Amino acid sequence: MDYDAEKYDSGAADAQQPARKLIRLIQDYVREKYGREQTTFDSLIIVDLGCGPGNTAEMLANQFPGAKIVGLDIDPEMIDFARTKHPEHKFFVQNIEQPWSEWPEDFRSTYENKVDIIFANYALHWIDNTNSFADTIRQLLRPTGMFTGNLLYCGWLQSEDNSDDKRDEILLNESLDYPREMEFVSKFFWSLRTNGNFHWINMEYQEPVSRFGRQFYTESFIEIPLKWYRKFLKRSMNDQEIGRLNETLKRLILKQRICKVIPANKDDPSSVEQIDLRQQLYIFKAIKN
Numbered sequence: 001m002d003y004d005a006e007k008y009d010s011g012a013a014d015a016q017q018p019a020r021k022l023i024r025l026i027q028d029y030v031r032e033k034y035g036r037e038q039t040t041f042d043s044l045i046i047v048d049l050g051c052g053p054g055n056t057a058e059m060l061a062n063q064f065p066g067a068k069i070v071g072l073d074i075d076p077e078m079i080d081f082a083r084t085k086h087p088e089h090k091f092f093v094q095n096i097e098q099p100w101s102e103w104p105e106d107f108r109s110t111y112e113n114k115v116d117i118i119f120a121n122y123a124l125h126w127i128d129n130t131n132s133f134a135d136t137i138r139q140l141l142r143p144t145g146m147f148t149g150n151l152l153y154c155g156w157l158q159s160e161d162n163s164d165d166k167r168d169e170i171l172l173n174e175s176l177d178y179p180r181e182m183e184f185v186s187k188f189f190w191s192l193r194t195n196g197n198f199h200w201i202n203m204e205y206q207e208p209v210s211r212f213g214r215q216f217y218t219e220s221f222i223e224i225p226l227k228w229y230r231k232f233l234k235r236s237m238n239d240q241e242i243g244r245l246n247e248t249l250k251r252l253i254l255k256q257r258i259c260k261v262i263p264a265n266k267d268d269p270s271s272v273e274q275i276d277l278r279q280q281l282y283i284f285k286a287i288k289n
């Protein structure tokens with residue numbers, strides 16, 4: 001659908017650093033809850049929301065041997081890929097913002113109130129209906145179960161005071177109505193607090209940096225933030241207008257996020273120009289009563 005599962009799987013190294021951070025939070029929680037000595041985790045059920053091609057399910061399985069890992073993703077191609085590559089885990093096609101009452105009956109009866117840990121890496125920024133999502137994780141978690149996930153803010157695109165940038169700013173203002181950072185983050189937090197009914201929520205901020213080949217990022221991965229901005233189109237636009245908007249967004253995204261450029265090594269024909277990109281991530285940890 002929106003991502004190419006194989007391409008994402010091979011390029012997903014940038015997702016690993018934030019995923020490791022979430023896994024460390026789970027390790028602390030498990031250690032505290034079940035004791036230090038634990039080496040197998042047969043009784044644990046871990047649900048990976050927006051699991052993509054199964055890359056994070058594999059990381060979870062490596063850290064918690066024996067745990068039952070259940071991955072959910074809206075994209076059937078991702079789920080096909082994950083099932084083929086990781087047949088030892090369970091994967092389901094599922095929209096995670098769909099109201100809980102509309103989830104398949106057999107899934108609800110199997111997992112309602114039974115899940116120990118819910119994990120979501122690089123997936124929560126796609127959720128519009130945060131209330132429904134928060135309600136779902138409450139339904140899934142068993143008492144004292146843990147939710148941890150990171151929320152990516154794709155970024156406020158600031159223009160500078162020159163005529164090119166002013167034109168961009170007018171185009172963006174006319175075309176898009178995307179949320180400011182605090183609006184975006186507080187909406188998510190408030191849903192956890194109210195619909196999720198969590199009484200203990202921890203939030204941290206982090207700016208992880210990922211390195212990409214410039215060409216690979218600008219021709220492929222940049223489609224991900226572009227798609228995020230396009231969710232907030234103010235009006236329908238023709239292909240030409242979308243093309244112009246995309247070009248402007250690409251330019252501003254790169255300007256805002258690139259924190260370092262590593263030139264190709266002239267003596268090595270296989271070497272390519274690389275860029276370090278900074279992301280803005282809010283990390284949540286919440287425990288159900």
Ligand SMILES: C[S@@+](CC[C@H](N)C(=O)[O-])C[C@H]1O[C@@H](n2cnc3c(N)ncnc32)[C@H](O)[C@@H]1O
Nearest residue numbers: 015050051052073074075095096121122123126
């Ligand atoms: C950037 S990928 C992250 C994959 C994996 N979690 C990782 O860390 O590498 C985001 C995933 O979220 C999925 N996704 C987006 N919206 C979703 C929704 N409403 N319900 C379920 N999955 C969704 C996409 O299909 C995609 O596979």
